[in-house]
Each structure stands twice: as C-alpha cells, then as structure tokens.
Amino acid sequence: MKKTLTAIALLLAAPAAHADEKVTIEFAYPYSHLFDVTYEKILPKFNEQFPNIEVKIRATYESYEDGTNTILREAVAGTLPDVTMQGLNRQAILVEKGIAKSLEPFILKEETFEKDGYHDAMLKLGSFNDDIYGLPFSVSLPVGYYNMDVMAKAGITTVADLPKSWDEVVEVCGKLHEAGVRNPMFWGWNITGNWFLQALMWSQDKATMEGNAFQVSSDEGLKSLETMKGIFRGCDMQNIEWKAALASFSAGEIGMMFWSTSALGAVERAKGDFELKTNEYPGIEASGPKGLPAGGNAAMLVSSSEDPKVLNAAWEWLKFITSGEGAADVARTTGYMPPNKAANEVILADFYQQNPNKETAVRQLPLLRDWQAYPGDNGLAITQVIYDGIEGIVTGEFDDMAELQEQLDEEVSDLLPSN
Template sequence: MKHTRIAAAAAAAFMLAAGAASAATEVVIQYPYGELFNETHKQIVAEFARKHPDIKVTMRAPYESYEEGTQKVLREAITNQMPDITFQGLNRLRVLVDRGIAVGLGKYIKAEKDFEAEGFHQAMFDIGTMKNEVYGVPFAISLPVAYYNLDLVRKAGGNPDKLPTSWDEVFALSARIDALGGDINGMSYTWNITGNWLFQAPVFSQGGSMLNADETKVAFDGPEGQWAMKQLARMVTEGKMPDYREADLRAAFAAGKTGIHFTSTSDLAKITGMIGGKFDLKTAKFPDVKPGVGRLPAGGNLAVILSKDPARQKAAWEVLKFWTGPEGAAIVAKTTGYMPPNKKANEVYLKDFYEKNPNNYTAVTQLPLLTKWYAFPGENGLKITDVIKDHMQSIVNGSRAKEPLVVLKEMAADVQALLPRKTN
C-alpha cells in the first residue's frame, strides 16, 4: 500500500511538471550574423532558462545580414509568420515602424519598477525611439575603430606607442607597410559593410549629414561628403587598399597580410580568435574626428517585439528585458567586440573586463561621439543603400579612383531621384 501511495504521488508530481512545461509560453527569436552572435545568444538562452522556466525561447536560423533580416520580416508580416522578437540593425527600425509592424514598448517601460537600477537609461531608449515612442531596445552597440598589426608597424618603421590619429598619417604608414613587399597589403577598410555604415562614418566625423533637416534633399554631397569620398579614393591610390570582399579583408588581416584594418568593434572577438597570437594586435580610435562637431554612427542591433498576441507579447517583453539587461549585456561584451549599452553591465558585471581587455575599451572611449546610424526614408530606403554601395565600388575597384567628386555628384543625383517627394 505504501508503495502504491508513493507511485501515485510520483505520478502526480510528473503530471504537474508536465503540465507546467506544457503551460510554458513560447517566444520565437530571430537574429542576424550567426558567425558573430551564435555563441552570445546560446549563452543568454541558457541563463534565461534557469531563471524563467515558464518561458520557452526558440531560436530560428540567423539572418544573413541586416538587410536580409528586414526584408524577411516584411515578407513574413504579409503571411503572419513573423518571430515574436527580431533583432534588427539600428538603421532598419524605421521601416518596421513606418509599416506598423513593430510594437510600441512605452506601456511596458512605464510599468517597470527600478528600471534605472537595472542599467536601463534614457540614452538607450533614445536609440530605439521613433515618432515619440520606443519601438526597440539596443542589444549590441559598435563603433568604427582601427586594428593594427604591430609586427608590421614595427617592420615599416612605425611606432606602436604612437599610432596614426589622422588619415594623412594612416596613408603614409600604410604605404610603408605595403612597400615591405611580397603579399603584404598596407591597409583595408570595410567600406562595403552593411547599411553604408563606413560611408556615413567619415561624413559624420566632419559634422556632415546624409540629408537636409526635412529629408527632402541630399546633403552628403557637401564639403563633408566630398572630403569623405576623397579619403576613400586615397585609400586606393595612396594606401594601396585591395578590392576584397568584407570577409576576405578580415581574413587577410587575421592572417598577418594587412597592416591596418578599419572595421567595426563587433569583429574584435572573431579577429582576435583568428589571429591566435600570430602577431601583436592593437586597436585605435577612428581618425580625424572634427572637434566639437564630429560624430560617429552607432552600429549594432536592437531587439524589437513583433508579436501581436497579448500573452506572447508579455512573455516577449520579459525576454527582451533579460537580453538587454545587465546579464545579457555582459555576455555580449565578453563574447563579441560590441559594447553593451546597459549601465549596470558596464559598472558591475564588467568592472574589471576592460582593464584586462584594452582593445575592447577603445570603442568605449569614443562613446561621447555616438550618433544615430542613419536610415533613408521612403519605399526606396533599402534601394538607396545599394545605389551608394555600387558607386563606392567603382572607386574601390580602381576604375574611378581618380575622380571621386564626379562619382559623388552622380551618386547624389541617383539618391535624390529615389527620395520620397513631399506633398503640400
């Protein structure tokens, strides 16, 4: 009889556990760039599961890029097959808000108690604010920096303790590195990175903008854009930059074949791992940011809730909070080169991290220069990105490297024709 009671109790406990498991709310997530974020999300999922057994997180296969992720969500919105949470590039939030796809988060934020104590602050919310409503919370922030192969710097007669702070100095050192001969490249610049990010960077660094204040006219063809396009051309003519794909530029640098490499801080963990101690690596600030007016665009991505179902939406908010909160943010910093925007993550969880990892700290020193990664308005916003990329390609491949201002003029005209026309 005793054994019967024990068996019955065990069965009841099993049924309760099974019931609890079946009652767990599922939240489906999809994110970009698996090579950068797979390990990050894997670790956060594990931490979240220990603290929130009532919510089951399911991960879809990663988007290949920010552009592909946005296009996929736009298609899925038509057939109602969107994930509950999508991680989108900071410059891709606009189209989801304009199409009425992203869910406003104001009511959830307002209901939170001691949110600031958990590291959330107004600057975080500003990044994901459109039309006076918060639609996304930043998950991972990056800024452009320079990566230096100090072994090649030394061989070329450079000083590892006094790296270039201007493009003139960069090109001079790059040319000396290139002159070492063999298969050594002086420099590389990931100009083709998603969303024209590294075209915006030099323009913004001089105080320029993409469009005028009411977004009716191209502004990047002014003095700041002309300066930026000239620097791109000089990378080819003076810096001896090869015409490689983004992944190949990274691989060449990690293999010790390139002296100076400009790209996002997001690549730091991957590049460091690829180098594997083959040479001394040091990061440095983006050159020639004009004092007082210069800014740099924040790269990275934010979490956006898409689910319209009340129960799943509520569970998705709990997931979003954890991913962008101090624990999730600390995992981001430790597994990638991104900076966590969460204050508590930086001040508590990462207290000693930057002291031990100075290459990660370089971008943190540039945080006062942070500005929004610009997204072009209208139905042709994504197409404009491709138009700019195609024009830049004509300079990088060398065919028009000697006429950057002519290319800029043509690029501006093509973009102007794709802008939405204001009606009175």
C-alpha cells in the same frame, strides 16, 4: 472515499501541470559569426531563470539589410518571429509599416524598469512618437585594428605611433609596401548601411541626411569621397569581400584594418600568433573625428500572436538580453559595448581594464552620433545605390569624385520622399 481523494488530487495537480506548460517563442538575429557565441552564453542563464519559456532560434540573417528584408517578407506571409534583432538604422521602417509593437505597455508594468539605464542615444534611435519600439542590445563604433608585428616593418612599435589621420594611414601603407607587405590595409567600405561613409561625414560633424535632403552633395560629402579615393589608391587596397578581409587580417596578412569594434571577439578567437592592438579611428584631420555613427542592433517585438502568454514570454526574453547579465555577455563575447549602465558600470567594472583592446570603443563614446536611416520606402535601395558608387571608387570605375558626387545626389534624391 478513494474517488474523493482522487478527485482532489487531480484538482491540485491541474494548476501544477498548467504552470509547467512551456511557452515557445521564436527569435531571429544577424551575423552568426559574431553572435552565435553570445547567445550560447545567454540562453542557459535565461533558461535557468525562465524554465517555462523555450526560445526557438531561427536561421540567422546575413546582414542588417537581409534582416529587414526578411521581416518585410515575413509580415506579408504571416510567418514573423516573435522577437527580431534589427540594425539601429533599420527600425523606423518596421514601425512605419505597423510591424513592430510598442514596448510601452510592457515597460509600464515593470516597477523596476528604468529607461535611463540605457544609453540615451541608443534609446532615442528606438523611440518613435515618444514610444519605445526597440531596446538597444549592442553598440559599436569604428576602430583601427593593427597587427603590430606587421606594423614594425614600417617602424611603428607602440600604440602612440599609430596613425591618427587618413593621410598618415596612406603614408604607413607606402612604408609597408616598401617592406614587401602585399596588402597593408583594409578599410571597411562594404560594411552594412554605408556606415563608413557616414563615419567620414560625421568626422566633419556633418550628417549624411538632414530631413529628406541627402547631404553628400555638400562640400563635406565631396571631401568624404575624395578621402575614400585617397585611401584606396594610396594603399592600393584590394577589393575583397568583408568576410575575406576579416579572415585575411586574422591570418596575419594585413597590417591595418578599419572596421567595427563588433568583430573584435571573433578576430581574437581566430587570429594567428601576432600582437593585436586596437586604437581610435583616424580622422580626416590629425586631431581625430568630430563624431562617429553608432552601430549595433536593437531587439524589437514583431510577434503576430495575440496570446498574452506568448507576448509576455517574448517581452521577458527581450528584456533579459538587453539588460544586466545578458547585456554583459555582449561585451564578453564580441567587441560590442552593452548599452546598459548596469552591465557597463557594475557587472563589467574591471572588464575593460583587463581587456584594453575592447576599451578603445568606450573611449570614443563621447563622439557617438546617430546611425542614420534613409527615409521612405526606398531606404534599402538607396543603401545599394551608395554601395555601388563606393565600390566604383575601389575598382577604379570612378575617378572624378565631383562627377560621382553629382551622380549619387541625382540617383539618391530620386529615391527619397519629396517632402
């Protein structure tokens, strides 16, 4: 009898032990200075809801370009994580090379999953051949950051008086220089993916890429390059690395900084004792930009595992961070906007009224345009060619913008697919 009871007890215990087994998934994301605090908020909530899933976080990527390069290397080495966060403009290459898995099989099993809960433009960037491969996690737009204590030295004391065009920005730089401000402005030319070049192009309602054609060869492209030169020369902008620029602005040393809204949370946590205001991104014309590129990143399933338990666990994590409460923590801890309606309209109903600096990007959502990738296998190389060209404007190496335009067109066209 005793043996029988023992056997029954073991049989009953077996499923319980099996249910308690932990499934471990690996996850990698970029920009630790922006997102560490976000995942510190999200992980405990996920662990409470899914105690049998352990999320092992890998070393963070330095940038979106680094993230894509890392995944490409890991695909060859067979060391891929299960879920990766990739820049919105870097998803295509992982789909084309068969590294990213379609999320459609998982979505179809979800009775309550609604695709229209995500911002359409963001979901579109993660969709290929009518299948979704990336769920948007965070949305950013370029904005102006202003140290109002410094701006007062140029006679600007209210948000209404802040510059609305790049010519006005240069004019303010002159006044700040006269007031003794050594570094009045930083313009984020060195942000990932040539984002600010695309911002100038979209400001004129012109795409940087049309098919496989590089549109910086257009009149709008020349105007973009000339605008950069005018900003850099007119403001005597220092050539500093972007992390140093964020630190310098947070320390109160720069009056105006034009950067992604993504850094707002980090700036607010690090800033000195000064009044910080954000405002809409200036335009080439005083009427403002006609469009702006959507920045941010998306969650992609790149697991090499064939174990359904691992794949389902990775899906639960991917779904959790991009919807509802998980997505809301993006807004609470950074300056990004969650691309999920439930997060924006329900969970964060009063959030933007209480955090007006974070509302600036929300007001610009009607301007949202694609953050374009450069097609083909040389997309990262093209990004570097353009980066080097813009840096040459900053350093003074290039002075003739028509000549630089011709050089960029030639070098980029050589790297693009021929059809």
